[in-house]
Amino acid sequence: MSTDSIATFNVDMASRPLVAKLHEWVTTVDHKRLGLLYIVYSFIFLLIAGIEATVIRIQLIRPHNNFVSPDVFNRMFTMHGTTMIFFVVMPMLFGFANYLVPLMIGARDMAFPRLNAFSFWLTAFGGILLYFSFLGANGLYGAGNAPDVGWFAYAPLTSKTFSLGHSTDFWTLSLLVSGFGSIGTAINIIATILCMRCPGMTLGKMPLLAWLNLIMAVLVILAMSSGSLRAGSSRVRFRFRDHPCLFPQSDFRLPRNGGCNGLHCLHRHERMGPPHVHRRHERKR
């Protein structure tokens, strides 16, 4: 979309009623608008995660503080970590990628504009689903329990034996949903960069920031599809919650642990988590 058409577009917009404007934003497939949506969305979650971090810090302000109970503290650091990684840092990266990459490589839009919008709304609803756990996760066990298994969510702590109610299910589902969104956007970024550069812009002449987003998108696909979707957080963890005897590799058994060799669960996590975090550091560089 050229600068002129955006200018006209905005003049049109100004005279339209609020509902129509909102409708434009909700149904948009424009890469700049989706980029802004991503960035605004991540700032909202940054605020929420900041409140959680404040609760954590007030509790830790002196030893044996009674500001919150251990349960609430555990929920706070779990929700803070999950929010910061999956609903602040990632949408922020995708927001800048969406806004800047097509401009920097001379493309009219992202390669798949509708996939772009779909991915954003998946991510958005994933985050909302996670926070719905504050209201909806109590099930039969007590009131208002958000996930409290740590953002790393190691099995067997996530199994039904040790994590009562539905909080871990909310956590898993929300990451599954937003994980699909991340993969969609990552595919979009890669396709855009590889196929839609303007004539004459070879990969060697491409700006460093575009390169950075290309590598980031590849890492997202590696981390999220291998770790999060196939093994790490979603399906297997789901199945693990229902069928704890999925991994009877070890003949060493103790009662009460459901028969899983926890080491396998740790390794599944390591495939997902660290690339995820490292990606963030790479972006910062």
Place this chain on the structure above:
Amino acid sequence: MLSRGCVRFQPTALSEELSVTLMSELRRDKKMRKFGSSDWLMRLGQVVLLLGLPITTLADPADRSISPTNIFAPVSTPAHSIIGLSLFVLAVTAAIFVIVAGLLVYCVVRFANRADDDGREPPQVYGSNQVELAWTVIPILISVVLFMATARVIASVQKAARPADAIQVIAIGHQFWWEYRYPDLKVVTANELHVPVSDPAHPTPTFITLLSADTDHSFWVPRLAGKTDLIPNHPNTMWIDPQQTGLYLGQCAQYCGTQHAKMLLRVYVQSREEFDRWIEEQSQPAQASAAVSEGQHIFQTTACINCHAVNGTVGDGRFGPDLTHLMSRETIASGAAPNTPENLRLWIQNPDAIKPGSKMPAMGLSDPELDALTAYLATLR
């Protein structure tokens, strides 16, 4: 918030020792005095002091003022190897920081915009094989060196030979306490690990097999060794050879549930004679005195015995700590509170007052029953 207990538990000096010792040490230091009471200056002083700790504390690991969890004051071979490696890595990364930050500051100062600049663009340089080779090869070399040094330390700790007279301990992590078994010595205890001091000339290390009864835990006593996880169905091993008697504190280092924070570790390193005497005492069956038969009756006829064991009674539960020699321990609730009759009574009456979220249930006993039961438990020496 949410203190559900009808009686509030006041933290005592003992339960605060872990967090308080380092602070008091810092305050005692002369460097701190000139800062006065200004908060941010104090914090700055702490940071400066922490950076200086390796030098000040490595000189005298016997100093009693050292925090019981100070990683810079190792008293066991694995901890020594780790702090040596840490300081090496710190030196390498500090050198990198100094060089990079130095270059940055130099460039900022040297190439800043000046009043006498003629406004012309400086010479533009594209590509330099030497520079690019340098910033590729040197980081690879640094990474290889750090990798090799780390691998060496890991291998040296993991491949250590086990002498025939090594003490064998099985540590089982539970939510949220530690069970210790000495299979060769036929002793079972909880939360307070006793090991003999190891003379470097004739080492008597303690080899610990780490198991978990529920979720992942991690055994971490910083002055003795690095962290090792306790993973269900995956036995891990670690070893310590403490060369100095004393009490070493630690903490479960893998988030394991509600009361992960108060799953504290206490390792008592004793002289060989004291350790043998302790084993001898722990091997005795519980003494049953007629004076506390009422309390013993309550113990044997309520839910206590579902989880707790006392040798010589019908109680043989294994979900909770073995109570046969309860009074030989200095703390209850995995180090959360000193083992006094008052705390014990409170712990039975309302565990949440001491450790909210622990798996110990409130027993719902009447006051006379509580008194009798506490009196009985107080005889389990």
